[in-house]
Amino acid sequence: xxxxxxxxxxxxxxxxxxxxxxxxxxxxxxxxxxxxxxxxxxxxxxxxxxxxxxxxxxxxxxxxxxxxxxxxxxxxxxxxxxxxxxxxxxxxxxxxxxxxxxxxxxxxxxxxxxxxxxxxxxxxxxxxxxxxxxxxxxxxxxxxxxxxxxxxxxxxxxxxxxxxxxxxxxxxxxxxxxxxxxxxxxxxxxxxxxxxxxxxxxxxxxxxxxxxxxxxxxxxxxxxxxxxxxxxxx
Amino acid sequence: xxxxxxxxxxxxxxxxxxxxxxxxxxxxxxxxxxxxxxxxxxxxxxxxxxxxxxxxxxxxxxxxxxxxxxxxxxxxxxxxxxxxxxxxxxxxxxxxxxxxxxxxxxxxxxxxxxxxxxxxxxxxxxxxxxxxxxxxxxxxxxxxxxxxxxxxxxxxxxxxxxxxxxxxxxxxxxxxxxxxxxxxxxxxxxxxxxxxxxxxxxxxxxxxxxxxxxxxxxxxxxxxxxxxxxxxxxxxxxxxxxxxxxxxxxxxxxxxxxxxxxxxxxxxxxxxxxxxxxxxxxxxxxxxxxxxxxxxxxxxxxxxxxxxxxxxxxxxxxxxxxxxxxxxxxxxxxxxxxxxxxxxxxxxxxxxxxxxxxxxxxxxxxxxxxxxxxxxxxxxxxxxxxxxxxxxxxx
Numbered sequence: 299x300x301x302x303x304x305x306x307x308x309x310x311x312x313x314x315x316x317x318x319x320x321x322x323x324x325x326x327x328x329x330x331x332x333x334x335x336x337x338x339x340x341x342x343x344x345x346x347x348x349x350x351x352x353x354x355x356x357x358x359x360x361x362x363x364x365x366x367x368x369x370x371x372x373x374x375x376x377x378x379x380x381x382x383x384x385x386x387x388x389x390x391x392x393x394x395x396x397x398x399x400x401x402x403x404x405x406x407x408x409x410x411x412x413x414x415x416x417x418x419x420x421x422x423x424x425x426x427x428x429x430x431x432x433x434x435x436x437x438x439x440x441x442x443x444x445x446x447x448x449x450x451x452x453x454x455x456x457x458x459x460x461x462x463x464x465x466x467x468x469x470x471x472x473x474x475x476x477x478x479x480x481x482x483x484x485x486x487x488x489x490x491x492x493x494x495x496x497x498x499x500x501x502x503x504x505x506x507x508x509x510x511x512x513x514x515x516x517x518x519x520x521x522x523x524x525x526x527x528x529x530x531x532x
Numbered sequence: 533x534x535x536x537x538x539x540x541x542x543x544x545x546x547x548x549x550x551x552x553x554x555x556x557x558x559x560x561x562x563x564x565x566x567x568x569x570x571x572x573x574x575x576x577x578x579x580x581x582x583x584x585x586x587x588x589x590x591x592x593x594x595x596x597x598x599x600x601x602x603x604x605x606x607x608x609x610x611x612x613x614x615x616x617x618x619x620x621x622x623x624x625x626x627x628x629x630x631x632x633x634x635x636x637x638x639x640x641x642x643x644x645x646x647x648x649x650x651x652x653x654x655x656x657x658x659x660x661x662x663x664x665x666x667x668x669x670x671x672x673x674x675x676x677x678x679x680x681x682x683x684x685x686x687x688x689x690x691x692x693x694x695x696x697x698x699x700x701x702x703x704x705x706x707x708x709x710x711x712x713x714x715x716x717x718x719x720x721x722x723x724x725x726x727x728x729x730x731x732x733x734x735x736x737x738x739x740x741x742x743x744x745x746x747x748x749x750x751x752x753x754x755x756x757x758x759x760x761x762x763x764x765x766x767x768x769x770x771x772x773x774x775x776x777x778x779x780x781x782x783x784x785x786x787x788x789x790x791x792x793x794x795x796x797x798x799x800x801x802x803x804x805x806x807x808x809x810x811x812x813x814x815x816x817x818x819x820x821x822x823x824x825x826x827x828x829x830x831x832x833x834x835x836x837x838x839x840x841x842x843x844x845x846x847x848x849x850x851x852x853x854x855x856x857x858x859x860x861x862x863x864x865x866x867x868x869x870x871x872x873x874x875x876x877x878x879x880x881x882x883x884x885x886x887x888x889x890x891x892x893x894x895x896x897x898x899x900x901x902x903x904x905x906x907x908x909x910x911x912x913x914x915x916x917x918x919x920x921x922x923x924x925x926x927x
Contacts, residue, residue, distance in 0.1 A: 355794075359797050512667055517667075519684065
């Protein structure tokens with residue numbers, strides 16, 4: 299029915315990586331479920347390890363290298379995202395958070411996201427909901443209700459498969475709803491943008507703003523005619 | 533086409549020798565650098581404005597007046613003058629004074645300043661930075677064009693019957709550039725007033741600056757100041773030159789790696805590839821600089837940043853020699869041969885502006901009336917204004 303684009307962001311750095319494995323399992327379920335419902339899915343993988351060399355410039359100067367730029371373009375084009383991080387020291391890895399902190403605030407508005415994390419111990423289980431979810435709330439993305447978390451023991455537990463299935467189904471339903479596109483079409487102007495944000499797509503210039511009137515010799519002061527008590531009405 | 537250098541006035545430890553210049557040393561050296569710029573045939577020297585260590589340039593007009601006195605052809609300017617935290621009344625007064633002392637060999641570039649703590653030191657708030665910049669310039673513009681100004685705005689104490697003195701040289705205001713890299717309102721203001729637009733062209737791929745420059749050109753034409761091609765554009769850039777590419781890289785690398793703004797971030801090679809930085813032989817610097825014109829169209833002023841990041845003064849003077857001998861003459865010839873005849877060759881000089889205002893007539897030379905103890909009521913305080921006589925009938 300529809301051709302969806304899915305961007306898979308993985309911050310796993312080992313090879314093989316359990317984080318990438320979890321992202322892949324979620325991606326496979328999303329693809330399979332979408333196909334069952336008659337959609338095609340194009341998957342792009344953004345392996346954050348490959349962006350490591352460009353990260354210093356991005357963090358220090360907002361200077362995005364070619365790989366970073368490609369990643370931004372993929373996220374912009376994506377209908378949905380799978381975002382997976384390893385948990386280090388009770389938080390999503392620095393690479394993962396750094397990547398999303400560099401992005402424009404308005405790049406991911408309304409996009410459905412499966413949040414996934416892996417860890418060596420179940421004691422990290424709430425990192426997805428308490429930390430990663432907050433980051434995506436700030437970005438005004440739309441994380442699905444079911445978060446994915448896998449520590450060592452989960453890999454042999456069928457319950458993980460059930461959760462993956464549930465999260466995948468939620469993501470497909472949200473993609474089908476067309477929410478992100480509807481937001482972009484109907485409510486985009488109600489979100490804050492800066493010139494050149496949205497991955498370089500926000501380049502419309504509103505010549506009718508108060509600031510533009512000020513730029514062209516106008517005043518920010520309210521018109522005295524509108525206020526009967528303004529002393530300037532003498 | 534004008535070529536020059538711009539300094540941010542940082543006092544930075546030399547990462548090779550470990551030497552940090554004293555303020556006295558660095559201030560003395562900047563004067564040597566500026567005067568040498570004229571000696572090697574450059575046209576412009578620009579100084580930044582900062583109000584916190586490790587920078588020295590809190591009083592750009594004092595420095596520039598001194599440099600103007602030591603030179604004969606150099607145009608002195610700023611990169612940038614803070615239009616947010618400075619009172620526009622003081623800017624009108626100080627820069628008009630500089631204009632007189634420099635005999636018109638000056639202009640200025642306005643910028644907002646992005647150091648948040650500086651704003652409250654001057655009673656301002658960085659969150660209001662953009663409206664402050666816009667409103668302050670609106671006032672500055674009038675202060676230089678109207679003898680007596682009544683004015684009321686959002687940020688500054690209102691003015692009643694205020695005269696900014698001295699009036700600009702020949703009653704022709706200094707040419708103004710608006711510096712901006714991501715703010716359409718600033719480009720719009722530059723276009724509205726027919727002023728120049730400057731993109732620092734340092735940190736990002738040049739494509740980043742292209743959109744706003746195109747917008748400025750369109751709006752310049754829209755407001756009737758001339759065609760798009762006649763819009764006045766300046767660009768920054770940074771270069772490090774040596775006889776051959778490898779030497780340039782070897783010499784500049786330690787300074788790049790620890791430079792205050794981008795040090796410890798991108799590699800020098802990545803920065804060269806992604807931004808307008810050129811490190812290399814004269815020919816490499818020439819080739820890269822020529823790409824600016826291809827991207828932005830004909831422009832009128834090119835300023836290079838060459839004295840930052842702890843580079844020792846002898847090396848900076850040597851960079852000026854190389855620029856003046858091997859780079860700028862070639863760029864002048866190349867750019868002039870490629871220039872669209874419709875595009876101006878240079879930004880307007882004081883002489884151009886005088887001619888535009890008066891033609892062949894003698895310029896106005898304002899002479900104040902005798903002090904009447906009250907210069908705030910009535911008309912103009914200048915002798916050539918009739919309204920002054922009207923408001924004070926003689927007995």
